[in-house]
Amino acid sequence: MNLKVTYLILPLMLGALTQHKAAAQTVTIPVETSKNALVLQADGKHYLNTIYFGPKLNDSKEYSNVAAAYGSNHDPSGQMASAYTPGGSRNLLEPAISVIHADGNYSLDLQYVSHKTDHISDDITLTSILLKDPAYNFEVTLFYKAYLKDNVVEQWSNIRNNEKGIVTLQKFASANLYLKAPAFWLTQYHGDWAKEMRPEETRITHGIKTLDTKLGTRANLFEPSVFMVSLDKPATEDDGTVMYGGLEWSGNFRTDLELDPENNLRIISGINNYASPYQLKPNEDFVTPAFWYTLSKNGKGEASRNIQHWARNYKLLDGKGSRLTLLNNWESTFFDFDEAKLASLLKDTKKLGVDLFLLDDGWFGNKYPRNGDHTALGDWQETKTKLPNGIASLVKGAQDNGVKFGIWIEPEMVSPKSELYEKHPDWVIKQPKRDEYYFRNQLELDLSNPAVQDFVYGIVDNLFTKNPDLAYIKWDCNAVIYNAYSAHLKNQSQFYVDYVRGLYKVLERIRAKYPKVPMMLCSGGGGRVDYAALQYFTEFWPSDNTDPLERVFIQWEYSYFYPAIASSNHVTDWSKLPIKYRTDVAMMGKLGFDIVISKLGENDLRFVQNAVKTFDEIKPVVWQGDQYRLLNPREGSVASIAYVNEARTTAIMFNYLVNYRYDEGSIQPIRLKGLDPGKQYKVKEINLYPGSRSGIDESKTYTGDFLMKIGINPKVNSGRTSVILEADAQ
The missing domain is CATH 2.60.40.1180 (Golgi alpha-mannosidase II)
Structure with missing residues (x-):
């Protein structure tokens, strides 16, 4: 969800809800795509349950017969199949939402009030369902955005406090699904730096399986938020029923998978409530990020094509457009370069035949020059000893060679050895009573602080103001958050949520002013990849591991959830495998190069030059094909x-x-x-x-x-x- 847009439209939507007041009878609410249906039903007591999730029925009137077809169950609470399970009242299982009311009461009861379905376009419907607590002036609106052709649903909630005092949200999920099948298998992913997207498949047993992260930033480093659930039996590429899901949130996430006493699967996903009780003032809304999912009866391949098509059309920035093929200097020079070396690389860029030269880390800092990864983050001025004529001369040099120029930044971060740290220690995320603890020799800036948001936005804006022909940004994020503390916030429990919201505010401002500039989402590899972040970026960096054999496996797993046009793949010298193997693997996405062109043999150079031309011919099929x-x-x-x-x-x-x-x-x-x-x-x-x-x-x-x-x-x-x-x- 675009939070800025959401906050603007939600009050209008809520005010315009068509009032289908529930009498003492059931109300059936189908959320349908071209092939699937999620069916919700409010019973005679106004409780909203999920009664069906599966292939769409030809006659929607028959959904009212689904519950009876499954027969009676032994649910003493009546809430195991709740569409949004409240905590603290009758519920006996994991809640989707739990609160502390203004009077200190921990219980919550949510009952159906009304619903409506809007037809946004020929391909999109938006169903909204209003739930209210009969004892407290507290309400939740559930939203289901269905993409008909791609069989994808986005689900989120708007939580509103109408009480006279502050309500504390203890848990605040985006989605609460309920699946029926004889058995379930979970495919999840784990990893670390250079070991991204390693799959594990297990049968789901009773209890709760939790997929989560508490890293604050670079959230997907150890465990990505995407997953698969196979129903009945493990799905294969072309056979079996499988659901894919993922959260559109670039910070701490949590997904609970609970096999209930009736052997049905409850999936609850949203922002991780770890260390994050969130206070809602009177008449204040909390909008959760969207959770996306698709269901396929024909195996993993169909599910992937659903998601890839949906992403290109609706989620990925410029998903139907083109991309630039680039040459990066990182593995050629690392931090050791000057204008002369870069001038030579600009000529190599032209010789290679690609579109753009990307200057990576090491171009900034004067009091503490960036000659390694211990200094200068935050001091975004060109290093005079390396670049006496500044970025402007490099942009012009690129133009003189008939190519474009791009640049690397890591604007959320600060080095302890930097002028920014000395000037604004209150902008740095660190515990005032603890020793500083570093990840990659750096700390984060506090993006919950509007002044820091202005500073980070200004880094990008100043680069483009001074260099209007700058053509590309590589945005890195290499550290996780240790010792989380904001000098700006009075309530520290809101830090993790407000940090991500602050990041999105910055990115929204950048995209409002520079809507078409290509930007790579880099985070030491796939540390920050989700469909909220990809609204602002044209591509992501899957892994710092560019060994082509490793990349076959890494790119294969990412392809289940993300389209090829979003995957930035570079040819490097990490491996001893032939240049052809390295290039062929990189062509299975968005091709780029990070090699020393001047050291290539005659045939190797001729090969990569021809490969660039070949890629230009086939990339429309790779990027937009099935x-x-x-x-x-x-x-x-x-x-x-x-x-x-x-x-x-x-x-x-x-x-x-x-x-x-x-x-x-x-x-x-x-x-x-x-x-x-x-x-x-x-x-x-x-x-x-x-x-x-x-x-x-x-x-x-x-x-x-x-x-x-x-x-x-x-x-x-x-x-x-x-x-x-x-x-x-x-």
């Missing part, structure tokens, strides 16, 4: 993935060797997916290394039916470790 995972790298010696354009006239198929033991490779044909069975296709190998020959007979023509039922062998082996094929309809 993705089909063909061979899982965790299940064999070859990874294979394909992208097919909407017209099904072109497919780009990436194939990689992931097992280097003797005689491993693609032994059998690999079956494609998503083609038109009636069309005739020519298959050719592209992105060949200079002097090499294709292993594919390009004279043959195949029907889509043949390629999907029999397939084609890309002949991946130890001598052909990466192969890209293009299938074109004739």
